[in-house]
Amino acid sequence: MTTMRAAERREQERREYNAYLSECPGHQLLATLSDKWVTLVLNALADGPRRFSELSRTIPGASQKMLSQTVRKLERDGLISRTVTPSVPVRVDYELTALGESLLPVQRAIKTWAEAHIEEVHKARTEYDDRAC
Amino acid sequence: MTTMRAAERREQERREYNAYLSECPGHQLLATLSDKWVTLVLNALADGPRRFSELSRTIPGASQKMLSQTVRKLERDGLISRTVTPSVPVRVDYELTALGESLLPVQRAIKTWAEAHIEEVHKARTEYDDRAC
DNA sequence: CCGAATCCATTCGGATACTG
DNA sequence: CAGTATCCGAATGGATTCGG
Numbered sequence: 001m002t003t004m005r006a007a008e009r010r011e012q013e014r015r016e017y018n019a020y021l022s023e024c025p026g027h028q029l030l031a032t033l034s035d036k037w038v039t040l041v042l043n044a045l046a047d048g049p050r051r052f053s054e055l056s057r058t059i060p061g062a063s064q065k066m067l068s069q070t071v072r073k074l075e076r077d078g079l080i081s082r083t084v085t086p087s088v089p090v091r092v093d094y095e096l097t098a099l100g101e102s103l104l105p106v107q108r109a110i111k112t113w114a115e116a117h118i119e120e121v122h123k124a125r126t127e128y129d130d131r132a133c
Numbered sequence: 134m135t136t137m138r139a140a141e142r143r144e145q146e147r148r149e150y151n152a153y154l155s156e157c158p159g160h161q162l163l164a165t166l167s168d169k170w171v172t173l174v175l176n177a178l179a180d181g182p183r184r185f186s187e188l189s190r191t192i193p194g195a196s197q198k199m200l201s202q203t204v205r206k207l208e209r210d211g212l213i214s215r216t217v218t219p220s221v222p223v224r225v226d227y228e229l230t231a232l233g234e235s236l237l238p239v240q241r242a243i244k245t246w247a248e249a250h251i252e253e254v255h256k257a258r259t260e261y262d263d264r265a266c
Numbered sequence: 267c268c269g270a271a272t273c274c275a276t277t278c279g280g281a282t283a284c285t286g
Numbered sequence: 287c288a289g290t291a292t293c294c295g296a297a298t299g300g301a302t303t304c305g306g
Contacts, residue, residue, distance in 0.1 A: 034167020078257025124211025
């Protein structure tokens with residue numbers, strides 16, 4: 001049963017490691033930042049508050065399901081605020097919080113690197129693909 | 134059939150938008166950076182070259198399938214280099230390229246923000262959850 | 267030792283329809 | 287207008303097995 005126990009131990013290690021990762025601040029942030037729609041919503045709100053339908057039009061690629069989920073997640077994390085005006089029909093505005101705004105420079109850093117180096121990446125890719133085929 | 138055509142147009146818009154996004158450098162970078170294993174491999178290689186099996190031990194959470202996929206992707210993007218030593222058994226070393234190293238400051242920026250603000254995020258979450266229940 | 271290929275469970279995301 | 291609930295296909299990722 002030695003092999004069996006070895007397998008169990010590896011699985012155990014994997015679990016512990018994943019648990020550790022899920023507590024790591026850096027990965028928690030990446031988990032949210034990496035979400036395709038999060039980035040877009042954050043950018044859409046960078047210029048000022050937006051209503052739900054405005055967001056929907058600004059980001060045509062997002063289904064309204066994804067949009068709902070995204071804004072809820074961001075609100076939960078304190079990155080955006082949600083304001084309901086109980087008129088008829090209802091009006092809901094989303095706005096970046098101070099915490100959310102502090103995230104914009106990080107996004108810009110990513111964007112800056114991307115624009116500066118994407119050419120190299122593309123070049124590397126075509127070279128890699130050419131070699132393969 | 135007006136509603137039908139409207140639905141088609143929305144779908145068309147969605148397609149175009151997603152196509153546009155997939156060309157956006159920022160999102161291409163995020164797509165790779167956001168990958169859980171990419172971050173870990175990049176960090177594991179930050180200190181110097183590592184063999185495949187060393188990476189595997191450094192990152193117990195990764196199955197060897199994920200590890201393979203990740204290093205291949207990173208090699209294709211020109212972020213790491215792969216060196217095969219045809220001894221018996223074979224020895225394969227991975228190492229950050231200059232391009233890969235230039236990405237480390239970006240990762241650090243993310244990490245820095247995360248460590249500085251994760252507390253606020255956690256606080257926001259518990260408050261949000263308390264309000265809900 | 268390194269890695270590709272297969273199988274399978276879980277998750278994600280879109281379309282649709284319905285509530286306040 | 288602003289969501290929520292459900293169904294279902296597609297993609298993800300782990301375990302296992304085989305090959306170089």
